[in-house]
Amino acid sequence: xxxxxxxxxxxxxxxxxxxxxxxxxxxxxxxxxxxxxxxxxxxxxxxxxxxxxxxxxxxxxxxxxxxxxxxxxxxxxxxxxxxxxxxxxxxxxxxxxxxxxxxxxxxxxxxxxxxxxxxxxxxxxxxxxxxxxxxxxxxxxxxxxxxxxxxxxxxxxxxxxxxxxxxxxxxxxxxxxxxxxxxxxxxxxxxxxxxxxxxxxxxxxxxxxxxxxxxxxxxxxxxxxxxxxxxxxxxxxxxxxxxxxxxxxxxxxxxxxxxxxxxxxxxxxxxxxxxxxxxxxxxxxxxxxxxxxxxxxxxxxxxxxxxxxxxxxxxxxxxxxxxxxxxxxxxxxxxxxxxxxxxxxxxxxxxxxxxxxxxxxxxxxxxxxxxxxxxxxxxxxxxxxxxxxxxxxxxxxxxxxxxxxxxxxxxxxxxxxxxxxxxxxxxxxxxxxxxxxxxxxxxxxxxxxxxxxxxxxxxxxxxxxxxx
Ligand code: FAD
Numbered sequence: 349x350x351x352x353x354x355x356x357x358x359x360x361x362x363x364x365x366x367x368x369x370x371x372x373x374x375x376x377x378x379x380x381x382x383x384x385x386x387x388x389x390x391x392x393x394x395x396x397x398x399x400x401x402x403x404x405x406x407x408x409x410x411x412x413x414x415x416x417x418x419x420x421x422x423x424x425x426x427x428x429x430x431x432x433x434x435x436x437x438x439x440x441x442x443x444x445x446x447x448x449x450x451x452x453x454x455x456x457x458x459x460x461x462x463x464x465x466x467x468x469x470x471x472x473x474x475x476x477x478x479x480x481x482x483x484x485x486x487x488x489x490x491x492x493x494x495x496x497x498x499x500x501x502x503x504x505x506x507x508x509x510x511x512x513x514x515x516x517x518x519x520x521x522x523x524x525x526x527x528x529x530x531x532x533x534x535x536x537x538x539x540x541x542x543x544x545x546x547x548x549x550x551x552x553x554x555x556x557x558x559x560x561x562x563x564x565x566x567x568x569x570x571x572x573x574x575x576x577x578x579x580x581x582x583x584x585x586x587x588x589x590x591x592x593x594x595x596x597x598x599x600x601x602x603x604x605x606x607x608x609x610x611x612x613x614x615x616x617x618x619x620x621x622x623x624x625x626x627x628x629x630x631x632x633x634x635x636x637x638x639x640x641x642x643x644x645x646x647x648x649x650x651x652x653x654x655x656x657x658x659x660x661x662x663x664x665x666x667x668x669x670x671x672x673x674x675x676x677x678x679x680x681x682x683x684x685x686x687x688x689x690x691x692x693x694x695x696x697x698x699x700x701x702x703x704x705x706x707x708x709x710x711x712x713x714x715x716x717x718x719x720x721x722x723x724x725x726x727x728x729x730x731x732x733x734x735x736x737x738x739x740x741x742x743x744x745x746x747x748x749x750x751x752x753x754x755x756x757x758x759x760x761x762x763x764x765x766x767x768x769x770x771x772x773x774x775x776x777x778x779x780x781x782x783x784x785x786x787x788x789x790x791x792x793x794x795x796x797x798x799x800x801x802x803x804x805x806x807x808x809x810x811x812x813x814x815x816x
Pocket of ligand 1: 379414415416417418419420421422424425426439459480481482483486487488489490491492493494495496497498499500548549550552553554555682683774775778811814
């Protein structure tokens with residue numbers, strides 16, 4: 349056992365320090381199976397103090413650290429580099445909900461709480477914590493903060509950055525910053541918590557957070573709507589917002605190939621409509637109104653959309669079970685794609701109104717270099733965010749497919765750049781998009797990012813090889 353591992357075992361207990369290669373393996377490969385790293389050890393702190401002790405021991409030995417939450421990230425951010433020189437810090441044991449404060453609409457959760465546990469704790473206090481992702485049973489709050497997660501309710505409630513009131517962080521030198529304030533107003537200087545949100549573990553380890561709660565909606569109305577094309581989907585979003593205002597909580601685009609993958613690979617999934625359509629949106633309204641009034645509002649909006657040619661068919665859920673079945677079609681797309689095999693993924697955003705142009709131009713440019721290209725499109729159209737993925741055509745082998753990534757990225761990301769968009773809307777940069785990010789950000793912006801990194805982590809010990 350090396351000196352660092354011995355010191356870590358002494359600090360937090362040998363049973364929480366794993367250095368056996370087989371026991372470490374599940375922590376060292378990412379969810380997509382795209383990256384596998386190596387580590388000196390995996391450590392599992394049970395408290396903020398233990399996390400600080402770990403960081404102090406690693407910092408004094410000049411050993412880099414890789415924070416990990418639920419390991420559901422899609423950019424290799426939580427996977428150590430193959431050099432094997434770092435310690436992986438898994439936050440999963442810190443899973444206490446410290447407080448639920450309904451009067452102040454705030455909750456304090458430790459970094460290792462699953463997102464689903466936070467949602468349930470809020471519900472227990474008759475409140476809503478609105479962040480919602482398909483991975484919510486496995487991803488952890490610290491990971492959600494560190495990736496500034498988005499998901500399916502950003503349209504109404506914003507992404508994680510909008511939902512965090514305060515954070516507690518262990519800094520790269522082992523000091524603890526307790527910024528767990530749950531104030532709505534606090535203009536006492538730089539808003540430091542923002543630095544750690546979306547930092548992907550490169551500036552410190554988040555150990556707890558104060559999160560914003562909302563009144564719990566009493567009713568939801570859900571519909572699966574077939575639209576003639578993406579332009580109609582964008583116009584339907586406007587119509588929905590004009591008629592239903594803030595009640596529109598989700599507006600998800602699902603292309604035909606994405607739906608087909610779910611129907612093909614996920615058991616018990618049923619096509620929601622009788623006909624076959626190229627484009628669909630999954631729409632949800634939520635409100636304190638009673639259920640019938642909300643259903644009526646959604647049905648009348650869809651009828652108006654069909655009358656004006658913005659929609660061609662729709663299924664409105666008439667029970668909670670039906671609503672869940674519609675959501676399952678959307679939420680299983682990533683899983684179905686994983687089962688289908690290797691894919692080249694993009695997580696882009698452009699202004700909502702530019703989405704139809706993006707889809708048309710990207711499809712034309714990709715088809716020109718790759719006539720049998722299989723494009724799988726889905727995502728949070730209401731936020732201008734699409735998951736624009738390429739599945740491997742059957743005839744091509746994996747190595748040849750991966751070799752095309754650079755050419756494909758150039759087409760997709762150059763177009764995103766031309767439309768004033770982002771090459772990573774919600775998944776982050778990690779290892780996967782580090783070079784791409786450097787290509788598309790201005791030198792000034794990269795300089796500012798490097799200056800922040802140097803100021804907080806001068807020895808580069810926090811999650812090296814990620815983001816910048
Ligand atoms: P991890 O994967 O463990 O880590 C992610 C990054 O955060 C890494 O860089 C890691 O070092 C860092 N990190 C983790 N914990 C801490 C901590 N406590 N302190 C400092 N740094 C830390 N994402 C979305 O935004 N929207 C979606 O709709 C969405 N859908 C998904 C669906 C599926 C099926 C899957 C598998 C993933 C999806 N994701 C989505 C991606 C992923 O779930 C999110 O990025 C999530 O926020 C990651 O949380 P995690 O706990 O798994 O973090």
